[in-house]
Amino acid sequence: MPELSPLGVFGGTFDPVHVGHLRLAEEAADALGLACVRWIPAGQPRHREAPRVDAAHRLRLVELAIAGNPRFVLDPAEAESGEASYTVPTLERLRGELGPAQPLVLLLGADAYAGLAGWHRWREIFALAHVAVAHRAGLAAHASTLPAALRDEHLARSVPGDDPAALAAAPAGRVLGFAMTPLAVSATQVRELLAQGRSARYLLPQPVIDYIELHHLYRRHDGP
Numbered sequence: 001m002p003e004l005s006p007l008g009v010f011g012g013t014f015d016p017v018h019v020g021h022l023r024l025a026e027e028a029a030d031a032l033g034l035a036c037v038r039w040i041p042a043g044q045p046r047h048r049e050a051p052r053v054d055a056a057h058r059l060r061l062v063e064l065a066i067a068g069n070p071r072f073v074l075d076p077a078e079a080e081s082g083e084a085s086y087t088v089p090t091l092e093r094l095r096g097e098l099g100p101a102q103p104l105v106l107l108l109g110a111d112a113y114a115g116l117a118g119w120h121r122w123r124e125i126f127a128l129a130h131v132a133v134a135h136r137a138g139l140a141a142h143a144s145t146l147p148a149a150l151r152d153e154h155l156a157r158s159v160p161g162d163d164p165a166a167l168a169a170a171p172a173g174r175v176l177g178f179a180m181t182p183l184a185v186s187a188t189q190v191r192e193l194l195a196q197g198r199s200a201r202y203l204l205p206q207p208v209i210d211y212i213e214l215h216h217l218y219r220r221h222d223g224p
């Protein structure tokens, strides 16, 4: 049977989506040979602070940001569910949809990966998907810096030399790192700029900025 190209799965709050997210997904697609990257904006994540902007707006921002990229696909299920988002049920849904043989690759920044052991049912992730970790600016996923439970999984599952060929060879279960252009932008920084009425130009695609302005999002008086 021919090997299936791995499919990227990229979840996040995207509050708002910015160039760091876009380059992570684009560079992952290139470096890891992904057929496409499925973007999954979160509904109401429980493992972190509530997003500043509701799911319908965040979904639309991602839709605008990825428009025209043939490798990017929007998956609105979590954002439209109106419920808390958890990674394992999402991966189970994709497995049900795509079958047991399709290699899935969960894309994470190094900061998200370092916190993985705090996620609901996190060990089940490896039975459902591979995990590919982008070296976020100033942060690489060195085993020595990971919490003990995750370090054991990391060492057992790491692909020698981070060879992406391992991703197509199995549907799930391996961990590898990939280098991306270091971009120190974060959604927190973007929210702060916007709340102060300062420019976030070039940190986000222009259609995203236009939508934020049109709907008066992230202004200081909008939130608690």
Ligand code: ATP
Binding pocket: 011, 012, 013, 014, 015, 020, 021, 024, 107, 108, 109, 110, 111, 112, 113, 134, 135, 136, 137, 183, 184, 185, 186, 187, 188, 189
């Ligand atoms: P916040 O500042 O609100 O915490 P964020 O910018 O980290 O947000 P998320 O939506 O929480 O954005 O992140 C989604 C995913 O993208 C995570 O895996 C995160 O590690 C990764 N990521 C976000 N920004 C970058 C960046 N600049 N470089 C590499 N990875 C990033």
